[in-house]
Amino acid sequence: MSMNEPVPLRPEDRAAFEHALRKALDTPEIRAALGRPGAPYTADELRARALAAADSLAAEAVSEYAALLDLRSGSAAEPPPADGEGVKAAMAALAVLTPLLSAAAAAIFLLLGYALRMAGAAQALADTLVGTGWTAAAVAAVAALVSGGGLAFTAARHRATAHGAPPSSVSVAEARAAWQEALLRRSLLPRLRRELGIRDSADTPRASAPVPSPRNRTRLGYSRPDFTGPDFSGPDFSGPDFSGPDFSGPDFSGPDSMGPGGPSRQ
Numbered sequence: 001m002s003m004n005e006p007v008p009l010r011p012e013d014r015a016a017f018e019h020a021l022r023k024a025l026d027t028p029e030i031r032a033a034l035g036r037p038g039a040p041y042t043a044d045e046l047r048a049r050a051l052a053a054a055d056s057l058a059a060e061a062v063s064e065y066a067a068l069l070d071l072r073s074g075s076a077a078e079p080p081p082a083d084g085e086g087v088k089a090a091m092a093a094l095a096v097l098t099p100l101l102s103a104a105a106a107a108i109f110l111l112l113g114y115a116l117r118m119a120g121a122a123q124a125l126a127d128t129l130v131g132t133g134w135t136a137a138a139v140a141a142v143a144a145l146v147s148g149g150g151l152a153f154t155a156a157r158h159r160a161t162a163h164g165a166p167p168s169s170v171s172v173a174e175a176r177a178a179w180q181e182a183l184l185r186r187s188l189l190p191r192l193r194r195e196l197g198i199r200d201s202a203d204t205p206r207a208s209a210p211v212p213s214p215r216n217r218t219r220l221g222y223s224r225p226d227f228t229g230p231d232f233s234g235p236d237f238s239g240p241d242f243s244g245p246d247f248s249g250p251d252f253s254g255p256d257s258m259g260p261g262g263p264s265r266q
Helices: 011-025 026-034 043-052 054-073 085-119 122-163 169-196
Strands: none
Touching: 011 026, 011 043, 011 054, 011 169, 026 085, 026 169, 043 169, 054 169, 085 122
């Protein structure tokens, strides 16, 4: 059975589907949505809608359901009919007894024949017994080979049957649990969320990261150099000391007239 081919839900699996539906309706988020005022549906209405769409909902877990059906069909395989069991038992007994009886007959015929030859009596009977003994020995050898081959073939078939044994009830129960879990997670809960208007966590937009301000924004590759202006404070242009020279006037004091004759000249 193909794992991707849609498989209609079988009547014997309706109870398992309803069990998964009850689990979905009992989840906290669904119960909280049903308890809100103005909920679009009640629990009974959602159950009825899901049961009406059971085949389409089960298609979401088709791979797990197909695996369950394969296991269940293998475990329910009927044993082979027992019509030929008596014939097989008779053939097995014959395969075991033929080499033994042939070997015993060969030993008896050969002993009698060679004994008669040694005694020199009934030479024709002795030759017949010896020939019959060797024929029985050949039959015993062939029968032993056939019996050994049959035993080896039977053992190999039993080993193959043991390896291909039908799955146990535990394997079927595990496959059913895996199907119900996939049905719950991938089909029933998303359907109920859509019916009740619950946004799925995968559809919730993530909060965008805060945009840094232009002042704190970092630039990749290089950083802007510091263009602080040079110091244009003016130089100290204090003027030179233009204090005027000492223009004190000459001493124009009059001639020292010591008397009427004035100063003496040399």
